[in-house]
Each structure stands twice: as C-alpha cells, then as structure tokens.
Amino acid sequence: MKRPQDFFTIYKQSAWDKDTESMIGLYDDNIVIFDMWNQGYQTGLKEWSVVIKDWLGSLGDEKLNVIFEMIEIHESNDVGFGSALITYQAISISNAIVRSMKNRVTLGFIKQKDEWKVVHQHTSAPINSELKAILNF
Numbered sequence: 001m002k003r004p005q006d007f008f009t010i011y012k013q014s015a016w017d018k019d020t021e022s023m024i025g026l027y028d029d030n031i032v033i034f035d036m037w038n039q040g041y042q043t044g045l046k047e048w049s050v051v052i053k054d055w056l057g058s059l060g061d062e063k064l065n066v067i068f069e070m071i072e073i074h075e076s077n078d079v080g081f082g083s084a085l086i087t088y089q090a091i092s093i094s095n096a097i098v099r100s101m102k103n104r105v106t107l108g109f110i111k112q113k114d115e116w117k118v119v120h121q122h123t124s125a126p127i128n129s130e131l132k133a134i135l136n137f
Contacts, residue, residue, distance in 0.1 A: 001026065001116040004080040004109045008068045015064040015088075018056045024049045028110060028117035036103065036123050036133065062098065065089040080109035080116065086123075101125075101135035 001007055007026055014023035024045065033042040035051075042048055056064070067087040074081045083106045090099040108120030125133040 001109075002114075004073050004075055004082055004107075004116050005071070006116070007082065007107065007109070007118065008071055008084065012066040012068065015056070015066045018059060018064070020049075020053045020056050023052050023056070026118055027121075028112075028119040030119060032120045034120075034122040034124075036125060059090065061093045063091040065091055065097075075109070078111040080107075080111070082107040082109065103135070 001010065010022060010026055013019070014026075027045055027048060029045045031043070031045050031048050033048055033051075034040065035042065038051075042051065065088075067089070069085040069087070071084040072082060083104070085102060086105045087100060087102045089097045092098050103123045103125050106120075106122040106124075107118050109116050110119045111117075125135055128134055
C-alpha cells in the first residue's frame with residue numbers, strides 16, 4: 001500500500017476476487033488480530049493467512065461484496081490509524097444478497113520502506129441488552 005487509505009480499496013477488491021495473496025499482502029508479518037469469530041485473538045501473518053484462505057475459500061460460488069462507510073484515517077510519517085464501518089454481503093451466482101452483516105473495524109498501520117502494512121486489526125459489533133452482537137446496525 002502506498003497510503004493507509006489504499007487498504008479499503010485493496011481489501012474490497014481482494015474479497016470480491018477471492019484473491020487471498022492480495023489480501024494477505026495488506027498485513028505485516030507481526031500482525032495482531034482481535035477478531036469476532038472463533039479464536040478472537042491471533043498473532044502473526046502465518047496464522048492470519050490460514051484464516052483468510054479458509055474464509056475466502058469457504059465462499060464456494062458466492063462472491064463477497066465489501067462496503068466501507070465512515071472511513072477515518074490519521075497518519076504521521078510512519079504510523080497510521082484507521083477506522084470504518086464494514087458491511088459484508090454474500091452474493092449468489094444469481095446476483096442476490098444471501099447474507100449480510102455489518103461490523104466496526106479499527107486498523108493500526110506502520111510504514112516500512114515506503115510501504116504501509118496493517119500491524120493491528122480489531123473488529124467488533126455493538127451488543128444488545130441480552131449481550132448478543134448486533135450485526136445489522
């Protein structure tokens with residue numbers, strides 16, 4: 001990535017194309033992930049790469065449309081911070097939305113050798129009074 005805001009375009013296109021290598025390329029070797037699913041916490045690109053490959057590979061014939069809203073980026077010379085709302089839409093081969101959910105994402109970026117990488121990613125969703133995630137807010 002030449003700029004932190006490139007993350008959002010590359011991530012969206014990588015998801016749509018199911019291009020695991022492009023998506024993996026967004027992350028630093030020492031990535032720390034706070035995710036909402038399964039383990040909830042992972043470190044290292046090797047471990048996170050497996051999750052990305054499993055996730056995009058599980059889509060079968062479906063496509064994945066990713067929509068970012070309320071993107072905020074703050075950066076200095078070699079450190080950046082971003083946040084957004086992110087909607088995931090599973091699209092069937094007949095072009096219908098079969099599943100959809102919205103999360104919040106917070107990203108920490110570092111710049112090394114004129115390239116930005118995500119070093120920290122945290123996804124979350126608000127919860128209701130029964131402590132259940134609200135995935136469509």
